Amino acid sequence: MSDDLTGEWPLARRSALPAAFTWLREAFPRSRWDEASVPGSATHWLQMHAGFRQASRHMEKVAEAYRSGSIDLRDFHGRLLPTLSGFLQHLDGHHRIETTHYFPQFRAIEPRIAPGIDLLDRDHYAVHAQLERLAECGNALHRTVRAGNINAVDDAARMADALDTAASPLLRHLDDEEDIVIPLMALRG
Template sequence: MIKAKKASPPARPAPSTTRSIPTASSAAASSRAPPLSSEPHIDALALGVRTGLPDDLLHLRDAFPRERWTEALPETAAFWLQMHGGFRAQQAHMADAAARWRSGALDPRGLHAALIPTLQAFLQHLDGHHRIESGHYFPQFRLIEPRIQTGLDLLDRDHDAIHADLDALYHSAVAFHQAVAAPSPDAPDHANRLADVLDRAAPGLIRHLDDEEDIVIPLMILKGGSAA
């Protein structure tokens, strides 16, 4: 077992070159579109509300549905799906660690060893992935296929919401790490808080990954190298 006192605290997601990660005291405004509250249609599709995408955002997926995505995917599309698969696997691993903590199978040190290294990688890689998407790929996609503008706006807003979750995860994880490393008698309380934050963040992430794939993977397939 990795001793908590030798483990490093989670690294905070790197500051975005396109926007700041929202915090409890300061949320960065999106420069891409008006706030959600000014667009009722988008409001209904906010990440914490929607259960899928409406038909008008799925016309490319209808032209190239998921069951055909195994057919000679372009390299960028295959890599995109691989990255998303990694995020899903990390989320599942962290959920399992939290469940084992709640069942009594792990003590605080055991939870620290099982969770913190994965969370560290998750925070850094997901933030970097989103910055590349919003800063590089999405602007290209807007030029290649103007019909998916609304979908890309939605995905960018998802990124802002998810980054707020990443910030909450970071702060909860640091508090837990410090309590375990001390050691402090309130380590179990911090473990419970971290597990709760993980629970709240997971559904939005999975929803976003599924919906993003439905919007951008068919574009990459149908447009080939021009969408890479």
């Protein structure tokens, strides 16, 4: 791999992975990912990511409903925080397992994907910063709503804004990770 692959490619500015990272996807494109030959581990990975996307969409819809006035502050709090809590916990755990268990194995199975795996590992730090912000905003919203504090409206607005900010990088990361990992699992077992 050439040195230009070790460059930044920051998550917040990426709209797709460069072709040099997706060469395995060319051999096993997304259109084939539902084939019976895809290993169960890859199917599980896709299901986990689908769950993160679903939770993200749910939280977006709740924030939109709050902003439009369709639901009040207490409904926003009640509908959002259980999903947010599970989302944060599961995504953090998922990333920890990837970084400590799967990514080292993938590097060993196919050393040529190491730059792509390194990029995904760096993405985890960017996503984690977003998760921390979501947790801070969620905790602040919860505290002020439970206390009946008038500042809860401000906390709700910050929560909705944090969801907006976090969504795009997270979804980009999920897509990019799948483009590197699923073909590797399908083609190399």
